[in-house]
């Protein structure tokens with residue numbers, strides 16, 4: 708098996724991530740490029756360590772998280788399925804069938820309408836990805852456009868975000884600081900309810916409860 712540092716050197720993976728970043732930037736989406744996947748990968752590793760997954764699972768989660776959005780350069784709609792297939796085509800020699808299966812599941816499961824996953828590695832990747840809400844994810848510079856689009860507006864209003872794992876209480880908290888003068892908390896819920904349900908499902912798989920703390924108020 709190769710590790711994250713080795714996977715990151717693969718020219719196909721890197722180029723496809725770059726093209727995905729560009730394509731979504733042109734569509735005025737929030738950042739889905741290198742910054743996003745680096746952050747999600749680091750966060751996935753931290754969560755995996757803190758919930759007690761073993762070394763190999765930690766590495767698989769970090770790798771799956773780094774590659775999770777690679778399918779976006781082909782299609783936004785099915786980027787999770789495409790990304791999983793692309794990953795297998797690039798790296799089929801580098802992982803055992805079992806390891807590959809976990810990574811492929813995690814890439815597919817990070818973005819689905821039906822929350823029917825049960826693999827802990829997928830759960831870690833979901834938590835790491837869905838919790839990436841932050842001002843620096845907004846790629847458009849035009850203030851007028853930021854205000855017009857709810858995804859941009861809500862991301863722009865978040866000036867602090869952190870995943871906190873409280874082992875003693877078996878809670879995984881997403882802690883956010885939102886500039887409520889820019890966007891009311893209700894707008895956050897308006898677009899992120901599905902994401903929060905996704906996180907709750909993922910936390911449950913890991914034996915945890917999911918909590919949401921906004922501006923120091925426990926909302927979930």
Ligand SMILES: [Fe+2]
Pocket residue numbers: 775776786817818
């Ligand atoms: Fe995605």
Ligand SMILES: [Fe+2]
Pocket residue numbers: 739743747775776836
């Ligand atoms: Fe993502």
